[in-house]
Amino acid sequence: MKRLLITYLLLMVLGQMTGAQEQLTQAQRADKLYERFEYAKALELYLPIADNRTSGLHVTERIADCYRNITRYQEAEAWYARLTAERRASAISHYYYAEMLLRNQKFEQAKAAYKVYFGKVKDPQRLKLKLGSCDSAALWITKKPGYEVKNERNLNTAYSEYGAAFFYKEQLIFASDRDVTTQIDNRTGNGWFNLYFTDGEGSKPIALNKVPAWNSLGNEYHTGPIAFYKDTAYVTITTDAAAADIKTDKHTKQRLYSRRLQLLVMVKKGDKWLLSSDFNYNDLNKYSTANAALSADGKILYFTSDRPGGYGKTDLWYCGKQADGSWGPPVNCGPLINTADEESFPQIGDDGLLYYASKGLPGMGGYDIYKVKGAQNVWAKPENSKYPINSTSDDFALLTHDGKTGYLSSNRQGGQGSDDIYNFKTVEPAVAKPLFGVADKPIKTGQTFVLRNIYYDLDKYNIRQDAAAELDRVAEVLKEHPNVLIELSSHTDSRADDAYNLRLSQRRADAAVTYLISKGIAANRLIAKGYGETQLIIQCANGVACTEAQHQINRRTEIKVLSE
Structure with missing residues (x-):
């Protein structure tokens, strides 16, 4: 019996060792994929x-990093929270945790996390910039907006769409990775980016490389965005490059590949667009060149690059048209435009302004869109476009004729996919509208409104479809009244345990607030409060016999105006 017991224990130990080896092997396989950016x-x-x-x-850190790199910021926040709770967490994990909190509009928590990181990595100027971004975002989203921004639901999918360009009148061409039937990008799990065309009148977008006039584009690489000047187009393509400065896989000794971007030139010949040449200043083995924009007269070409001689990670550069029609050598747009971080997605409006995205100037977090007067390397001070053109996520690739209407790209909360295309227009001075269906009454701090159609299943706190419709209406009203802050409270009837009812009502209030945030309402405009059975309208307290209709009156969701 003793020998059998020893044998059994040995088998258990061997089984545990084998399991550990299998887990280690799986972690190593995951690491290889991660190092190849296949998140x-x-x-x-x-x-x-x-x-x-x-x-x-x-593994915890790698999971958080993967979610961040595929722009699933709520999941990334949760994993960074788990990671940074550990004493041995790396300093950079605290920085990324702060970034995710800012993107998810948790401003005070983000400031605290930034302070932890910059307490380890001394950089007072950058800390000041990040804390300023938290404060700016918290302030701007409560201000009366000068623009109305709407999701282009006819263009967007559950995948990524960005970089709209005008193509003859109001027709649009944009980039999307929606096609998962051919190539799959292992970094994102989506398809490769291709260009799509729409007539701007609600028609279903068509892949451009399937249109006979554009079939020279092919689908051998990521394609987009695109910029036009008359009968010439500059297309950004993304390819894998193996260059001398890129490390090798420590296990296989094979050279890893880096994503590099380059510009291709297309010209219109008859009714077909043909690939003409590479842009003269591509150098795929050394740096990226991408995201072209042309001045109104076609004499200046702006683009993004991480080539040597810049101020940060990626800068804006320009080339001037020479007498022979060729482009002169690249010149940096200078320190008023470029920072130590990233600048990208230039666009010249018909108003003559340069619109571009920056991560290094004071803003709301992520890429913010700026506008500035000037040209080449002589500029005024860039102006942040503020909310709602910008958000706490990445906002970029603004396209406009007149600065009053146009399109932008963003991965902000409430979108259909990763990056989405939005339209925008300036708004006229607001005319007072009734709040929550109460007509002819001014909005007053302290007012309370009962939402009659918010119901929950027994002992549940998930948002039902009928409740979602009512909350959608609340979200629209809050967008129409951008300065209003509310408390959304949930109340139960007196049945069930008092403490249980309090917990349940708080979860229901939290669920309703989370839903409103998902519809684009800033988190700092909403307070969730569960009162349980402490504020009964009909005094059906414990032990008092009441009808179901009376209990229903007590089960309610209310909105209280905290400030106007």
């Missing part, structure tokens, strides 16, 4: 082993 595939291997004791902080 979507790496996640599939990391997640099943995340809770094993053998996985450690390394």
Whole structure:
């Protein structure tokens, strides 16, 4: 019996060792995918082993990084929260945690996390910039907006759409990775980017490389965005490059590939658009060149590049048209435009302003859109476009004729996919509208309104479809009254335990607020409060016999105006 017991224990130990080896092998496989930037595939291997004791902080950090890199910021925040709770968490994880909190509009928590990071990595100027972004975002989203921004639902999908360009009158061409039937990008799990065409009148977008006039584009690489000047187009394509400055895989000794961008030139010949040449100043093995924009007279070409001689990670550059029609050498747009971080997506409006995206200027977080007067390397001070053109996420690729209407790209909350295309227009001075259906009454701090159609299943707090419709109406009203802050409270009837009712009502209020945030309402405009059975309208307290109709009156969701 003793020998059998020893044999059994040995088998258990061997089984545990084998399991540990299998887990280690899975982690190594995931690491290889991660090092090749194949974040979507790496996640599939990391997640099943995340809770094993053998996985450690390394797997937790990699999961958080993967979610961040595929722009799933709420999941990334949750994993960075788990990671930074550990004493041995890396300093950079605190920075990324702060970034995710800012993107998810948790401004005070973001400021605290930034302070933790910059307490470890001394950079007072950058800390000041980040804290300023939190304060600016919290302030701007409560101000009366000068623009109305709407999702282009006819263009967008559950995938990514960005970089709209005008093509003859109001027709649009944009980039999307919606096609998952051919190539798959292992970084995101979506398809490769291709250009799509729409007539701007609600028709279904068509892949441009399937249109006979554009079939020279092919689909051998990521394509987009595109910029036009008369019968010439400048297309950004993304390819993998193996260059001398790119590290090798430490396991396989094979050279890793980096994504590099370059510009291709297309010209119109008859009724067809043909690939003509590479842009003269591409150098795929050394740096990227992308995202072209042309001045109104076609004499200046602006673009994005990480070539040597810049001020930061990516800068805006320009080339001037020479007498022989060629482009002169690239010149940096200078320190008023460029920062130590990233600048990209230039666009020249018909109003003559340069619109571009920056991560290095004071803003709301992520890429913010700026506008500035000037040309080449002589500029005024850039002006932040503020909310709602900007958000706490990435906002970029603004396209406009007159500065009053146009399109932008963003991965802000409430979108259909990763990046979405939005239209915008200036708004006229607001005329007072009734709040929450109460006509002819001024909005007053302290007013309370009962939402009659918010119902929950028994003992549940998920938002039902009928409740969602009512909350959608609330979201629209809040967008029409951007300065209003509210408390959304949930009340139960007196049945069930008092403490249980209090917890349930808080969860219901939290769920309603989370839903409103998903519809684009700033988190700092909403307070969730569960009162349980402490504020009964009909005094059906414990032990008092009441009808179901009386209990229903007590079960309610209310909105209280906290400030106007």
